[in-house]
Amino acid sequence: MPARSSFLVKLSLWAAITWFGCRLSGIRLESIGTFAIWLCGTWVSYCIIILGWRVFGRQWFSPYNDLPGPKPLGHQITQWVNTIPNDGLLHFFGFLGAEYLITTNVESLSDVLTNRSYLFQKTSGLRRWTVRFFGEGIVIQEGEKHKQNRKSFVQVFNQRQVDKLKPILSGKSTQIVDRIEERCTRIDKNQLKSAILNVSDLTKAITLDVMGIVALGVDFNTILGQNVEITEVFQTLFSTGDLKKSHFMWHNSAPSWLIKMFPSKIDRQMDDAHLKLKINLERLLKEKLALFRTKDVSDEDILTQIACSGDFTPEEIIPQVVTTLAAGFESTAGTLAWTLYCVAANREVQKSLRQELRDAKATKGQLSEADYEKLPLLNGICNESSRLYPTFAMTMRKATCDTYITGRHVQAGTYIVIVPRAINRAKHLWGADAEEFVPERWIDRTDPETPKINPTGGASSPMSMLSFLYGPRSCVGRSLSLAEIRRMTARIVERFEMETTSSVIPESTGWLSSAPSSDLQLKFTQIDE
Numbered sequence: 449m450p451a452r453s454s455f456l457v458k459l460s461l462w463a464a465i466t467w468f469g470c471r472l473s474g475i476r477l478e479s480i481g482t483f484a485i486w487l488c489g490t491w492v493s494y495c496i497i498i499l500g501w502r503v504f505g506r507q508w509f510s511p512y513n514d515l516p517g518p519k520p521l522g523h524q525i526t527q528w529v530n531t532i533p534n535d536g537l538l539h540f541f542g543f544l545g546a547e548y549l550i551t552t553n554v555e556s557l558s559d560v561l562t563n564r565s566y567l568f569q570k571t572s573g574l575r576r577w578t579v580r581f582f583g584e585g586i587v588i589q590e591g592e593k594h595k596q597n598r599k600s601f602v603q604v605f606n607q608r609q610v611d612k613l614k615p616i617l618s619g620k621s622t623q624i625v626d627r628i629e630e631r632c633t634r635i636d637k638n639q640l641k642s643a644i645l646n647v648s649d650l651t652k653a654i655t656l657d658v659m660g661i662v663a664l665g666v667d668f669n670t671i672l673g674q675n676v677e678i679t680e681v682f683q684t685l686f687s688t689g690d691l692k693k694s695h696f697m698w699h700n701s702a703p704s705w706l707i708k709m710f711p712s713k714i715d716r717q718m719d720d721a722h723l724k725l726k727i728n729l730e731r732l733l734k735e736k737l738a739l740f741r742t743k744d745v746s747d748e749d750i751l752t753q754i755a756c757s758g759d760f761t762p763e764e765i766i767p768q769v770v771t772t773l774a775a776g777f778e779s780t781a782g783t784l785a786w787t788l789y790c791v792a793a794n795r796e797v798q799k800s801l802r803q804e805l806r807d808a809k810a811t812k813g814q815l816s817e818a819d820y821e822k823l824p825l826l827n828g829i830c831n832e833s834s835r836l837y838p839t840f841a842m843t844m845r846k847a848t849c850d851t852y853i854t855g856r857h858v859q860a861g862t863y864i865v866i867v868p869r870a871i872n873r874a875k876h877l878w879g880a881d882a883e884e885f886v887p888e889r890w891i892d893r894t895d896p897e898t899p900k901i902n903p904t905g906g907a908s909s910p911m912s913m914l915s916f917l918y919g920p921r922s923c924v925g926r927s928l929s930l931a932e933i934r935r936m937t938a939r940i941v942e943r944f945e946m947e948t949t950s951s952v953i954p955e956s957t958g959w960l961s962s963a964p965s966s967d968l969q970l971k972f973t974q975i976d977e
């Protein structure tokens with residue numbers, strides 16, 4: 449519907465509701481003028497309520513909203529976890545007395561994420577919103593259905609499959625480096641070429657290409673400036689900026705008939721983007737199945753594997769792929785952007801990483817795919833940046849029946865708030881420097897001659913690092929995304945000196961997944977070999 453006619457429909461509805469409201473409450477509308485005053489009055493009241501909600505209400509009513517203003521998701525809860533004494537659970541009341549429990553230690557997390565994980569389900573609001581815009585995929589499935597589908601997904605993302613993809617990821621890392629080099633046109637006083645570039649644009653383009661190859665077997669080459677329209681589709685559908693937060697809140701709280709009656713601009717944009725993606729995926733799927741029948745097909749992409757596994761009905765395949773793209777795109781692009789920022793902001797660490805890469809190459813001339821997984825500092829940097837800046841900063845569950853967490857009774861309907869940002873920065877789990885960037889914590893130097901990777905970063909439990917969550921609902925794409933982030937970071941650091949362009953520490957933006965703000969820029973200067 450064109451914008452103007454949709455406005456007129458809304459205005460007429462508003463007028464009708466006001467008129468009926470006045471009639472029902474016995475208010476006499478003596479002239480058009482009185483009616484117009486009432487119409488304006490109700491509109492102003494509506495605006496005041498919405499404004500009040502935006503400024504004050506969001507903070508009180510839902511943990512998703514945290515503090516007002518440009519604070520990252522999970523910021524306030526991180527402060528609570530680090531300052532309020534507790535025994536593993538923090539309790540608070542939300543809108544209309546809804547009960548919320550925040551899990552703050554390994555014991556309470558174990559109960560929610562592993563011991564009784566299927567009793568704590570994702571919220572119906574998230575499920576409704578996800579199904580509407582992405583379709584029904586593993587990310588929001590529960591119980592037996594989830595268990596069954598998870599087996600297929602673990603198979604699709606197993607180590608052998610990820611190993612097969614590593615040379616492709618390395619090829620893509622060459623492309624991102626070449627792309628940055630092309631754009632280094634400024635000559636500085638040392639006669640070195642440099643450029644100031646938007647980091648999110650780069651990491652989103654390269655991750656979109658990787659996701660295209662991994663999920664669909666198609667290289668969109670957006671890093672080379674091709675297929676711009678697919679970038680728009682991904683951006684519209686999967687990016688989770690602050691506007692999407694209000695969008696989600698609206699879908700979460702309003703009844704379906706009201707949502708249908710007042711479709712928003714974002715609804716229409718997301719529906720259009722979803723439709724475009726679906727049409728393309730259906731066409732691809734047809735081609736792949738035809739190829740599969742002739743056996744002339746590689747089994748590397750997710751679409752082919754899911755389609756040919758026999759575990760999913762034809763209607764289930766596309767939604768599963770769309771939700772996987774949703775889970776992997778912003779999260780990987782955001783984590784890569786954070787990693788590049790952390791390296792740029794810590795020049796000494798950057799220098800040491802460059803040295804580590806040079807030393808590793810010195811003996812063989814070139815790094816093997818296996819080397820990327822073994823280099824202690826490279827791994828330390830990637831783990832540390834995703835610890836400090838988990839792109840899924842917060843997730844929620846709801847108790848489906850009366851149960852208990854660490855021996856405490858939990859009533860059915862209680863919301864359980866799991867906050868990776870707060871756990872990853874908790875001082876009782878990581879020590880006094882929990883909020884600082886310390887890649888060293890991931891290195892075991894028991895033998896100073898041969899430093900090794902410390903898989904838990906010195907924390908007493910792997911559950912202290914929740915960026916990929918833990919247990920039967922943890923991220924299936926973890927090794928794939930880390931393999932991408934390691935290769936991109938290593939190749940960029942080998943070829944460029946990175947610097948921040950501002951002393952202000954960027955904060956996470958976004959709601960479902962959080963990335964550095966979309967205008968974060970870094971300076972890349974070519975290294976004089």
Ligand code: HEM
Nearest residue numbers: 587775776779780783840843915916917921923924925929
């Ligand atoms: C650095 C990048 C990534 C991060 C930080 C990340 C993080 C997470 C987290 C925290 C969850 C659990 C969400 C919840 O239950 O509330 C999750 C689930 C999931 N992730 Fe990732 N993810 C990343 C990359 C990927 C990639 C590249 C893929 C696939 C291509 C992927 C696929 C999935 C899927 C399918 C699930 C649902 C698993 C289930 O419910 O059983 N993720 N991810």
